[in-house]
Amino acid sequence: MKYYIGIDLGTSSVKLMLCDAEGQIKNTVAREYGVSYPRSGWSEQRAEDWWDAVCDAIPELLCGFEGRLVRGIGVAGQMHGLVILDENDRPIRPTILWNDGRTHRETAYLNEVIGKEKLFEYTGNIAFAGFTAPKLMWLRENEPENFAKIRKIMLPKDYINYLFTGVHCTDYSDAAGMLLLDVKNKCWSKEMLDVCGITERQMPSLYESFEVIGTVKRDLAEKLGLNPETVVVAGAGDNAAAAIGTATVGDGKCNISLGTSGTVFVSSRSFSGDEKQAIHSFCHADGGYHLMGCILSAASCNKWFCDEILNTKDYKAAEQAVGELGRNEVFFLPYLMGERSPINDVNATGMFIGLRPNTSRAHMYQAVLEGVAFAIKDNLEIIRHFGIDVKSSCLCGGGAKSRLWRAILANVLDIELTIPVTEQGPGYGSAILAMVGAGEFENVSSAADRFFKIKETVKPDRELVARYADRYEKYRKIYPAVKELYKEIKE
DSSP states (O other): OOEEEEEEEOSSEEEEEEEETTOOEEEEEEEEOOOBOSSTTOOEEOHHHHHHHHHHHHHHHHTTSOGGGEEEEEEEEOSSOBEEEOTTSOBSSOEEOTTOOTTHHHHHHIIIIIIHHHHHHHHSSOOOTTSHHHHHHHHHHHOHHHHTTOSEEEOHHHHHHHHHHSOOEEEHHHHGGGTOEETTTTEEOHHHHHHHTOOGGGSOEEEOTTSEEEEOOHHHHHHHTOOTTOEEEOOEEHHHHHHHHTTOOSSSOEEEEESSSEEEEEEESSOOOOTTSOOEEEEOTTSSEEEEEEESOSHHHHHHIIIIISOOOOHHHHHHTOOOTTOOOOEEEOOBTBBOTTTOBTTOOOEEEOOOTTOOHHHHHHHHHHHHHHHHHHHHHHHHHTTOOOOEEEEESGGGGOHHHHHHHHHHHTSEEEEESOOOTHHHHHHHHHHHHTTSSSSHHHHHHHHOOEEEEEOOOHHHHHHHHHHHHHHTTHHHHHHHHHHHHHO
């Protein structure tokens, strides 16, 4: 018997999964930790808390199993977070997280002064407030004493890998979200390092996600009940790892996630993108590339409307009240946290439009679900602009449990949606990467295809597709009409 550990280092908790070589999940354990909000719009976390949680969880994960039979470990993690270590490899300050909004000035400088065209030339992407490079620029300006102490820069999951192995490294999929990597050529961008005032010596070594970076340190293995020959792979950013678990690998496959945020993830064997579109062009954990659009509020819109507006947690009752699809007169812009892709507007807010005296809570609830679907379509349409003809997609995330939302999405997007038998997210994908690194499979594609199974397929209805196409044409005119108003409201 051989076992593999997949670790999903999230924002609110770390989830650990023990799998056998057949992909069967033998045990799962989770540990929560806190998020600090020092100021409005700021979001930070102690890197030490992640490691404490991992070390606390592993003995429970292995309870009843022979820990020395664990052959590999893979870690997936929240992207973009700025982890900085001093000369003793200790964190200098709390990590500035992916959803921290303090870098709006630095982001504007990068996009408007350095310019989107140059940024795309250097990295294959434009700047977003959540990316790592603007965080470094903010640190240099506001905390120069901490900036001067930096000896190594990493991402959240890389800190865990370092403590497992003693190796400073990252993988291409996670590094692609820093705005410091030349994504097309898979190397650090000298130009962007210069812009941020750092050197390549301060950056971690680069690996493919499935490559072995080392083995678990002997003293740590003994403490945790692991074999010191257990290999550790470089791992991946959370979205790339989750895509591995849904077999979104190779060329032209799509995965849509309806989590707290929403993503459209399309795999590709070659690099594509341009500076005019706010779509991410990243490296993939299978050794290729992917295009990704990310909306900041997806299932969180559903939660907000039910919990805060309807004052209920009975989501099924809210769904059952929804009437005929495709004929709702109410529209909703799902920009509760501003928006990333494709509009890249931190000033944007949520908005209902089309309210009348006969508007019911059911109309508004339906508009929320449809608004998220339309925002997903905004991203899918831009990905199609790159010549990728997406005809079907896997659908995962908490929102995918809703039959109503699945039907709305299938018809808004006009594609078939496949629902996986088990949806374990980044932890399962990182366990698969560990299997590849340990030699169980020749490559990521063969492993992912082996384990992915379809539970259900949702097909679009031609009449509903036509209705939603008309609704979408109206929806897409709303944001441009109020874009300047958002700036005035913010001031």
